[in-house]
Amino acid sequence: MTPDTDRLQQRLSGAGYIAEPALAASLLLQGRLQRPLLLEGDAGVGKTELAKALASAAEARLIRLQCYEGLDVDTAVYEWNTPRQLLAAKLQEGSPDSTIEREDSLFSERYLLPRPLLAAILEPTPAVLLIDEIDRADEAFEAYLLELLAEFQVSIPELGTLRARSIPRVVITSNGTRELADALRRRCLYYYLEYPDFPKELAIVKARLPGIDARLASQVVHFVQGLRREDLRKRPGIAETLDWAAALLGMEGAALPGSAEDLTATLGCLVKTRDDQQALQHSTLHRLLSEAALAP
Numbered sequence: 001m002t003p004d005t006d007r008l009q010q011r012l013s014g015a016g017y018i019a020e021p022a023l024a025a026s027l028l029l030q031g032r033l034q035r036p037l038l039l040e041g042d043a044g045v046g047k048t049e050l051a052k053a054l055a056s057a058a059e060a061r062l063i064r065l066q067c068y069e070g071l072d073v074d075t076a077v078y079e080w081n082t083p084r085q086l087l088a089a090k091l092q093e094g095s096p097d098s099t100i101e102r103e104d105s106l107f108s109e110r111y112l113l114p115r116p117l118l119a120a121i122l123e124p125t126p127a128v129l130l131i132d133e134i135d136r137a138d139e140a141f142e143a144y145l146l147e148l149l150a151e152f153q154v155s156i157p158e159l160g161t162l163r164a165r166s167i168p169r170v171v172i173t174s175n176g177t178r179e180l181a182d183a184l185r186r187r188c189l190y191y192y193l194e195y196p197d198f199p200k201e202l203a204i205v206k207a208r209l210p211g212i213d214a215r216l217a218s219q220v221v222h223f224v225q226g227l228r229r230e231d232l233r234k235r236p237g238i239a240e241t242l243d244w245a246a247a248l249l250g251m252e253g254a255a256l257p258g259s260a261e262d263l264t265a266t267l268g269c270l271v272k273t274r275d276d277q278q279a280l281q282h283s284t285l286h287r288l289l290s291e292a293a294l295a296p
Contacts, residue, residue: 004028008057017046017053018196018203026191027054036131036149036170038185041193044237047173048132050193054169055128063123063168064130065116067137073144077117077154085111107158117145118154121164129168134184135177146184198225201241208242212249215296219256220245223292227270230284236270244269256293260285 008024019027030037039047055062065076085106092105114122120129134142148154152164172188174180196204198221205217212220220241228235236244247266248254257263260282267285271277 011057012050012053013207015053015056016207017049018200018207019050019053020200023050023191023193026189030189031169033189034167036172036188038172038174038180038188038190039193040174040176040190042195042235042237043175044235044239045193045195046238047171047193048130049238051128051130051132051171051173054171058126058128058169060125060169061123061127062130063116063120063127064132067131067133067135067141069136069138071137071141075115076141077115077148078156079113079115080107081111081113109159112156112159117148118162120168120170121152121154121166122162123166123168126166127168129170131170131172133175134172135174135180139181142181142184146181146187149187195228195235196238198222201225201238204238205241205245209245209249212245213254216248216254216256217245218295219292220248222295223256223288224270226288226291230280232271232276232279234271234273234276236272240270240272257289260289263289 002025005021005024005028008028009019009021012019012024026037029035039050041047051064052062054060088106088111116129120127131145134145137145149170152167153161155161172184195201201224202217202221205212205221206214209217224236224241224244244266247269248256251266257266263285267277267280271280
């Protein structure tokens with residue numbers, strides 16, 4: 001571990017994110033090389049939270065683009081403030097200006113609405129640009145994104161080319177629901193984020209829930225780690241661990257459920273599909289609770 005890596009880990013920890021040395025090293029390289037960082041991993045492993053923590057640690061603005069099927073330029077890059085343009089056009093009626101002059105005034109930056117991608121490069125100081133779940137967008141948008149990230153500029157027919165005022169730190173996340181283009185992968189640095197091991201997840205729980213009893217925190221993490229090894233369609237992520245721990249803290253006694261029957265009151269914090277809840281036998285839950293109860 002280098003001193004720079006250690007300092008970044010400490011800053012991220014101060015923002016509530018526990019990062020292993022390899023991940024901190026990838027973030028350092030990203031900043032130095034000004035390359036996007038592509039984060040892959042199952043839903044719930046902390047990809048989005050990393051971008052938030054990075055922005056907090058760097059005291060930078062976080063700009064988030066949530067991807068989905070059918071995402072287009074109007075939503076992701078820019079659009080025109082049409083109601084204001086129509087009002088201005090009405091007010092210009094009878095103006096001595098030529099038609100071209102009036103059109104130029106209507107399609108000026110004062111009527112431009114920057115969306116996340118344009119807003120990120122127009123920031124006066126580097127922002128953290130989170131492009132979340134890129135695998136949900138279609139390949140055409142992925143190709144457009146690749147061009148923008150290569151040049152950090154946007155061409156607007158009515159205005160010309162708007163170049164970056166600053167280069168944002170770009171974090172792209174993917175849950176792996178479809179294969180991404182090789183061209184995008186070549187453009188990015190890459191890190192695969194696994195579910196946290198026991199020490200890391202325990203550190204996360206203690207950092208995010210500082211009032212939790214140390215033994216209860218250990219038991220919660222033991223139980224969730226065991227639950228993830230079961231054959232579930234959607235394994236609980238870190239957010240589910242924190243939700244369950246918070247739920248137990250809010251209940252009388254603030255303790256691990258004593259039986260599978262008691263667990264059902266809070267199971268919805270961890271298991272988020274009907275099929276998974278039905279697949280978990282009481283005997284399995286009882287075994288996992290018994291193993292967790294032995295945690296120091």
